[in-house]
Amino acid sequence: MSDITIKLPDGTQKIMPSDTTALSLASSISRNLAKAAVSAVIDGREVDLSTLLNDGNVVQIITVDSDAGRHVLRHSTAHVMAQAVLQMYPGAKYTIGPAIENGFYYDFDLGDRVFTEDDLSLVEDTMRKIISANQPFVRSEIPVSEALALFSTQSYKCEIITRVTGGGADSVDNAEVGGSGDSVSIYRNSDEFVDLCLGPHVASTGRLGHFKLQKVSSAYWRGNEKGPVLQRIYGTAWESKTALEEYLHRLVEAERRDHRKLAVELDLLSFPSELGGGLAVWHPKGAIIRKLMEDYSRARHQSGGYQFVFTPHLSNATLFQTSGHLDFYADGMYPPMEMDNGTYYPKPMNCPMHCLIFRGRQRSYRELPLRLFELGTVYRxxxxxxxxxxxxxxxxxxxxxxxxxxxxxxxxxxISLLDFVMSVLKAFGFEDFSFHLST
Structure with a gap:
């Protein structure tokens, strides 16, 4: 048996037998690393620990206490939840179940049956039985025809298979299943349960256990309001009992400080149903707080060399066509209004109107930089x-x-703008934040 050379992220190399897997590589480095490992990245591609290594591979071991490791843990827990639901509710259809920030969810079609919060503990009990069975997650790729036959009673899975292999896939489909044009990837963790999946997963269900199902809600298939209404179960999963308990405690504290709850208790603002969803009215006490914040913002902008402007709340569609909003942002805008032989929209952004102010007359380079500022109300x-x-x-x-x-x-x-924004955020008590720069 010939040896292979494996490269580690720190640049070191290890000589290993040719039948080395990612897990056996981790074991050769340290017992603790192998115990904490949940997946590996081989030449930039995340894979299961059971994956065989090749000569020259660059390999990074992913541990359960990392963000990437928790993602694997949560995705695997989502599979176990789907398995439990299908065991408990014969005839249920399952759709997708991704890992998300701090947790996971899975969407189901139960027909006329509706999940309740009381069902969650029953699903948890079934999940724990599956975890106790220590069922291995086994990946394979099968021909498309075989996959369609395998999921013949699962219409949502067949739709995903058809879209992925037929060239009509979106990000949801591609995140759900891997494979080539002639095959798709699946994971089995028992004879009774199989799911489409790109992977990777933990080695077996016994690697899981520190989880909590949190709530149920409705969701549209593919986010299409005209599509089927599904039922979604949310949950969270962590690498240890302590980590889970700390997270649940943070949720309790966050709920206690929830601005929606405090707004009612302190008589600051409300969302009357007569106005419609997502539209607030500020009560006198809340208006005082808002005015103080706005006054501070105005003062800071004035001292920063900004000039105040005001713009209307709606505009002719021509402006938003020119700005590109109607081409790229129409779904996020309110429906148009027809009047004065023209089409008008409530403004989703102030940018085009500020550009009109700048363009309103000939400018001298001596006026630059010109910093325009507005407390502008927008509608999305x-x-x-x-x-x-x-x-x-x-x-x-x-x-x-x-x-x-x-x-x-x-x-x-x-540079001046970033310094200004950070100083204003810090003045309001924000210390931990990130910026996303777009061009």
Whole structure:
């Protein structure tokens, strides 16, 4: 048996037998590493620990206490939850079950039956039996025809297979299943349960156990409001009992501080049903807080060299066609209004109107940089299921600015802007935040 050379992320190399798997590589490094391992990255591709290594592979072992490791743990737990639901409710159809931040979910079609919160403990009990059985997760690739036959009673799975192999796949499909054009990947962890999946997964169900099912909700298949209504179970899973308990404690504390709860208790604002979803009214006490925040923002912007402007709440469609909003953002805008022989939209952003102000007359380079600022109210059509107090809302006011400058001024303006934004955020108590730069 010939040996192979494996490269580790730190640049070191290990000489291993040719039948080495990712798990046996981890074991050769340390017992603790093998115990904590849940998957591996081989030449940039995340795979199961049972994957055989080849000469020259660059291999990173993924441990359960890392973000990537928890993702694997949660995805595997989602599979076990689906297995439990199908055992408990014969005839149920299962769709997709991804890992998400801090947890996982799986969507089901139970026909006329409706999940309740009381069902969650029963599903958990069945999951624990599956985990106790220590069933191995086994990956394989099978021909498309065989996959369609295997999932013949599962219409959602057949739809995914057809889309993935027929060239019509979207990000949901591609995240759900791997394989080539002639085959798809599946995972079995018993004779009774098989699922389409890209993987990777933990070695066996016994590797799981520290989880909690949290809530049930409805969801549209593929997010299409005209499509079938599914039932979604959310859960969380962690690498240890302590980590799970700490997370659940954080949730309790977060709920106690939930701004929606405090807003009612302190008589700050409300969301009257007569207005429609995602539209708030500020009560006198809340208005005082809002005014203080707005006054501070105005003062900071004024001292930062910004000039105040005001723009209307709606505009002719021509403006949003020119700006590109109607081409790329129409789904996030309110429906149009027909009047004065024209089409009008409530504004989703202030940007086009600030550009009109700049373009309104000939400018001298001596005016640059020109920093425009507005406390502008905008309106965006968020789907009802995504609304969340003031965090996800349909009508809100931005402290919004746009800077017009020369190319030579660009670097200094970006640096100045980032310093300004960070100082304002810190003034309101935000210390841990990230920026996403788009161009």
């Amino acid at each position: 059509y968020e789907r009802a299921g995504t609304l969340h107090g003031l965090m996800r809302i349909r009508g809100f006011t931005q402290d919004d600015s746009h800077i017009f400058c020369t190319q030579d001024q660009l670097q200094s303006e970006i």
